[in-house]
Structures are given as structure tokens and as C-alpha cells.
Amino acid sequence: MKIKGAAFSISLLVAGAFTGAGSAKAANFTSNITYTDPTNDVVLNSITQNGTVFSDFSFVDRTIIQYNTPRTSNPNSGAASTDRGDNVSTPRLPAEAPDNEAITAFLGTDNLNNIIDTEDVGSFKIDVFFEHQIRQDNSGLDSLFFWERGMNSDLGIQALDANGNVIGNYKKITETRFNSNFAGFNINTGEIGSAQRVGSWGINLDELGVSGLSGLRLTADETFNGPDFKVIARGGDHKAKVPEPTTILGLGAVAGMTLLRRRQKMQHN
Numbered sequence: 001m002k003i004k005g006a007a008f009s010i011s012l013l014v015a016g017a018f019t020g021a022g023s024a025k026a027a028n029f030t031s032n033i034t035y036t037d038p039t040n041d042v043v044l045n046s047i048t049q050n051g052t053v054f055s056d057f058s059f060v061d062r063t064i065i066q067y068n069t070p071r072t073s074n075p076n077s078g079a080a081s082t083d084r085g086d087n088v089s090t091p092r093l094p095a096e097a098p099d100n101e102a103i104t105a106f107l108g109t110d111n112l113n114n115i116i117d118t119e120d121v122g123s124f125k126i127d128v129f130f131e132h133q134i135r136q137d138n139s140g141l142d143s144l145f146f147w148e149r150g151m152n153s154d155l156g157i158q159a160l161d162a163n164g165n166v167i168g169n170y171k172k173i174t175e176t177r178f179n180s181n182f183a184g185f186n187i188n189t190g191e192i193g194s195a196q197r198v199g200s201w202g203i204n205l206d207e208l209g210v211s212g213l214s215g216l217r218l219t220a221d222e223t224f225n226g227p228d229f230k231v232i233a234r235g236g237d238h239k240a241k242v243p244e245p246t247t248i249l250g251l252g253a254v255a256g257m258t259l260l261r262r263r264q265k266m267q268h269n
Contacts, residue, residue: 027142027175027202031183033112038188038195039086042112044232049141049202056235060107062129062215063100064164069122071097079122079220082106083189083228085113094190103128112147112198112230117191120226127160129215130233136211142202143234144216148176149187151199153227156219159210166217168209175201176229191228 029049035042046055071078082094082102091105091114098106106114107128118124134143146155154177159168175181176199183200205211220227 027204028181029142029145029200029202031112031147031185031200033185035185038186039088040113041085041088041090042185042187044110044112047145047234052139052141054141054234057110058130058132058134058233058235059109060104060128060231061131063103063107064127065098065100065103066125066127066217068097068124068126069119076119076121078119079124080116080118080126081191083115083117083191084111085187085189088113090114107231110232112185113187113189115147115149115187115189115228115230117149117189117228118153118220118224118226121222122226123221124219126218127164127215128218128231129160129164132233132235133162134205134213134233136205141234142204144203144205145232145234146173146176146201146203147183147230148173148199148201149189149192149228150196151177151179151182153177153225153229154220155224155227155229156217157203157208158217158219159205159208159213160215160217162214164215167213169207171203171207173201173203175199189228 029047031044032046032048033042033044046053069079078096081096082098084094088111090111091109095102103116103126106116136143155173156170157173158166158170161167181199181201183198186195186197188195205213
């Protein structure tokens, strides 16, 4: 009976360890920023999610525009353009018909008041690549973080491998519309007349059906209501915050054997 009791204790220990090691879908997060007013820089210092604060980010460092609705003489024509706060001076002048380098410059910063602005009736398909390979881990933290100015639009995403091939599942991000996902700050950029609220949402790689990615294919059409967005990935190392399952098994076995030996010793005494 004592041996059975010891075995039961071991099973609880291992089961509890696996429960703690599971990868949670977090989604909600807090943007820790340096912020004075909606027209100025909004610098992302760190993110808090599930009680963990981290500042190891991987930014967009390469872009390939597959398609972007052409700009015409109509001021509301075109699709994705670069945009920044009214009093923001970096990274460069906004462009209504940006090239690859312009989009990289605006997405590749920690300033959440450097964004991509999309006209409501336009459509785009743009591939962006991060500084590092982004890998899934067992920390329970999301890997991709999105901000949406206006909280009234959607954005389509799908993972890319290092060669630019589409992999995994397509996801349409609609969660930045929800009031519960207000990021806690407003921005006022050149494309709009007054400050608008910003929504935020995190994506776990499990949702995209991949264990790692090098970039994202970003898409929108006239039904998406013109996403005005920023995307940043969690840092390239993605070091696990909890022991790997094999380590946990080893720890559980050692603890279990220690428990058995103690009980056997007590029986002999």
C-alpha cells in the first residue's frame, strides 16, 4: 500500500509538471510605452503577458510587395501606405505609394506611431520578414504582436518560411476591433484628422499551424475596412521559460525515486 501511494505521488508530480509546461494561448497583452501625446513618438519599451515582462523583439527587416492597389489622382485611391504621427520625424517621410524599403523602415522600428495605413477600398499582399527566425516555445507567451489604429479593421496573415513559401494556416485577425483589447493609448497620424484608439492582439504560432517562421504574408481587400497596423515579433532566441518535457520527466523520476527510498527506509526502521 505504501508503494502504491508513492507511485500515485509520482504520477501527480509528473502530471502537474506537464500542466505547467503547456503552451497557453495568451492573446491579451500590455504595451509598456513611453508616450506623451497622440501626435508624438510612442516607443514600445516592453510587453507584459501572463505576468511576464519581456523586451527582446524581432523587427521587420525585409519586405516584398506582391501586390498593392495602384495610386491614382483620386486622393482615396491606392491601398497600403506608410504613415506616422503628426509630430513624429522618423524614420522618413511617409509615402502614398511606398516601395519595399519604405514599408520595412516603418514596420522595422519600436515606434508604434510608425504604421502602415490602408485605404478602405484598396487591397494588398505584402510579404515581410523578421530579423530572426521566430520559433514556438513552451513559455505560454505569444510570438506575434499586432496593433491596429482605429480598432475598426481586419488583417489577414499567414506564415512564410525562409524561402518566402507560404506555410501553415491562414488567419484573419479581427480581435483588434474589440473594446476589451484597447491598447491603452491613442495615436494621431498624418492620414487622419484626430486621434484614434489603438487595439492590440497577440498571435501564438499554434494558431498558424507552424512551429517556426521567417516572415508573414500580410493581406487585405476591400472587405477588411482598411487596416492601419503595426506588427512586431518576440525576440529570435525564444528561450523557454520553463523546463522542457524531457527535463521535467527526469526531475519527476529523481523526485519519485527519492520519495520511494525514503519510504522504504522508514519501513525497514
